[in-house]
Amino acid sequence: MNDDSVDLDASQLAAVGIEPSTRQIVLAGPGAGKTQVVSCMIEHLVEEEDVDTVNGLLVISFSNAAVNAADARLRARGLPPVMLQTIDSLVGELLRDLDEGEYGHLGFDERIARACRLLKKESWGRLEAVEHLVVDEVQDVVGVRADFLQVLLDALEDEAGFSLLGDPAQGIFDFQIRPARGAEPISITTSQELLDRVEASPGVEVKHLTGQYRAASRDARKIPSSRPRLLSGDYNDVEDLFADLTIAGSVTDVAAHLSRSQGTAAFLTQTNGQAMLVARALGEAGYSVEMRRNAQQKVLDRWLADLLGDHATSGITRAELNAVVARRRPDLDPKDLWRGLRALTGGAGNEVSIPRVAQRLRGKRPLLPVFTDRPRARFVVSTVHRAKGLEYDDVVLVDMGAKPWDLEDTDPVADARAKFVAMTRARRLTLRADGPSGRFLCRIDRTDISHGRWYEGHYQQRMTHGFEFRVDDLDRSRPPGGDPEAAQAHLRDGVKVGDPLTFVLDPRLSTLRVPVWQVDHKGISVGTTSPEFGHDLAVRTGTIEKKKRGWPALTGARVESIVTVAGGAQEGPVGKRGLWLAPVTAGLLHLKWKGEQGA
Numbered sequence: 001m002n003d004d005s006v007d008l009d010a011s012q013l014a015a016v017g018i019e020p021s022t023r024q025i026v027l028a029g030p031g032a033g034k035t036q037v038v039s040c041m042i043e044h045l046v047e048e049e050d051v052d053t054v055n056g057l058l059v060i061s062f063s064n065a066a067v068n069a070a071d072a073r074l075r076a077r078g079l080p081p082v083m084l085q086t087i088d089s090l091v092g093e094l095l096r097d098l099d100e101g102e103y104g105h106l107g108f109d110e111r112i113a114r115a116c117r118l119l120k121k122e123s124w125g126r127l128e129a130v131e132h133l134v135v136d137e138v139q140d141v142v143g144v145r146a147d148f149l150q151v152l153l154d155a156l157e158d159e160a161g162f163s164l165l166g167d168p169a170q171g172i173f174d175f176q177i178r179p180a181r182g183a184e185p186i187s188i189t190t191s192q193e194l195l196d197r198v199e200a201s202p203g204v205e206v207k208h209l210t211g212q213y214r215a216a217s218r219d220a221r222k223i224p225s226s227r228p229r230l231l232s233g234d235y236n237d238v239e240d241l242f243a244d245l246t247i248a249g250s251v252t253d254v255a256a257h258l259s260r261s262q263g264t265a266a267f268l269t270q271t272n273g274q275a276m277l278v279a280r281a282l283g284e285a286g287y288s289v290e291m292r293r294n295a296q297q298k299v300l301d302r303w304l305a306d307l308l309g310d311h312a313t314s315g316i317t318r319a320e321l322n323a324v325v326a327r328r329r330p331d332l333d334p335k336d337l338w339r340g341l342r343a344l345t346g347g348a349g350n351e352v353s354i355p356r357v358a359q360r361l362r363g364k365r366p367l368l369p370v371f372t373d374r375p376r377a378r379f380v381v382s383t384v385h386r387a388k389g390l391e392y393d394d395v396v397l398v399d400m401g402a403k404p405w406d407l408e409d410t411d412p413v414a415d416a417r418a419k420f421v422a423m424t425r426a427r428r429l430t431l432r433a434d435g436p437s438g439r440f441l442c443r444i445d446r447t448d449i450s451h452g453r454w455y456e457g458h459y460q461q462r463m464t465h466g467f468e469f470r471v472d473d474l475d476r477s478r479p480p481g482g483d484p485e486a487a488q489a490h491l492r493d494g495v496k497v498g499d500p501l502t503f504v505l506d507p508r509l510s511t512l513r514v515p516v517w518q519v520d521h522k523g524i525s526v527g528t529t530s531p532e533f534g535h536d537l538a539v540r541t542g543t544i545e546k547k548k549r550g551w552p553a554l555t556g557a558r559v560e561s562i563v564t565v566a567g568g569a570q571e572g573p574v575g576k577r578g579l580w581l582a583p584v585t586a587g588l589l590h591l592k593w594k595g596e597q598g599a
Helices: 010-016 034-047 064-076 087-098 108-121 144-155 191-199 218-231 236-244 251-258 272-284 303-308 318-328 334-345 354-362 412-423 484-493 531-541
Strands: 023-028 057-060 132-135 161-166 205-209 247-250 265-269 289-291 315-317 351-353 379-383 392-399 426-434 441-443 454-456 466-469 502-505 517-521 524-528 553-555 561-566 579-584 587-592
Touching (some): 010 034, 023 034, 023 191, 034 057, 034 064, 034 132, 057 087, 087 144, 108 144, 132 144, 144 191, 161 191, 218 412, 218 426, 236 412, 247 251, 251 272, 251 392, 251 426, 265 272, 272 454, 272 587, 303 318, 315 318, 318 334, 334 351, 351 354, 354 579, 392 412, 466 531
Parallel strands (some): 023 205, 247 426, 265 379, 265 392, 289 379, 392 426
Antiparallel strands (some): 315 351, 441 454, 454 466, 502 517, 517 524, 553 587, 561 579
16 A cells, blocks of 8 residues: 555454465454455555456445545545445346346345356356455355355365454344244345354455544543453343443424434434335425435435536537536536546447436446435434444434334344444444324235335334335425426436425325325425335225215425436436436324314
């Protein structure tokens, strides 16, 4: 490495200064500088060991943090970008390359099991050029994904190396291999079993990062000290630390306190349904808040539509990009954007095809960090699991009040690990807060509703009073609004994060079985709900054909972000290159039925 501005301790240097053929496991507690190690290691392999970022380096991660840091370091040196992949995306590539049969009907786990069988029998050209495999957060790899990673390691060329980085004390995904209702998991391999197998392989080194660089307060430094006993299976220290945390009132009380200081704050919950309740409470209190999205949601940054959506020609040169950046988005670095566009579309030359950009953005392959929308709100609400690998100035652990049936199958060690992960996200302050009542919060477990939506019911009234709205529940098939040009101008200049949105039932598009709403901002239509959302809501509430009543009014939506949609080329001036602006909103909507107070 040639960057003298990065000071690595001895344990970090041992993990970073490796040859491509090195095979190592790097264990690191929270705040030990693992993200820095991953980024510096990738830079070292690319710059000092001449490993090709496209074919020679394979990086698997569940968090963008380390890859964003690595990309920034490579960008500063004018080097090609590194591509992040998940195990699921890698499996998709393998099946497309090797599987000649039909697999579209298979679930995610079944696809991975099929990929394992294929990779055991056949060589895969994708791996022939790989010189080093990096797996970040390896403690999150469980079940059939752990089996696939083991097969992947076995399939590497003899001269190829790997680095598996993680912390067994933060292994909180074993719940994914517990038996579901009426079904046994395909695999029950734990991340620890995977690590034990890899460690027993010839030539594998185990290294430990020993520093502490996250905690900036005495209380924050105290929490990682419970890690050794937690690793041994003793969770009493963690429980004691959790019990000692200050309970600072309601989530809105804590938000009022934290809003007087600078920095980021995360409100952490056990489930995504609880996270939506907290986000709704904070939003209704007037705070700008954003829900942490899962790794599978691909939300595109707005600069793509801002700069490319209405370009006069289907191709854009580097000089033209520089000019439009200077005119419309001077906050951006045109060199970074051009570097990303060139990596996305491939090829050479001084012009990038915008329709090809839109086509690539619609694909299933992972995207470089420059293309993805990132949180901008002061407050983030997330589950503990989605907050793994991230850090914030302040962290608030939200107590929602457990229902009796939630305690029946509680695993004390798993619960302690989750608390350990949550408490170690903070650089400065960790608090506890009382969340809004989740007494009537439930998750739908039906095959005719996509991915088990959350809802609020009432056991006496037998009515639904809240329903989950997701990022992809706005129709993305065409530019929004009855007047798309006016809607785009309004989204560009008239909509702010945190603004309320109004749902207006559209009688032209709605039927007796599937409702459709226009989504308005200050009287201007900026979106339309998808048929999938209407179908799922009707499955839960019953159709008006059966209930003999109208559809409910929906309230409580707020703007989380303005993003780019990559769709097909449209007729007319908006979306002619396949890119346009749209709002993002997600959370637990209020349902108001006719005859109810306030409806």
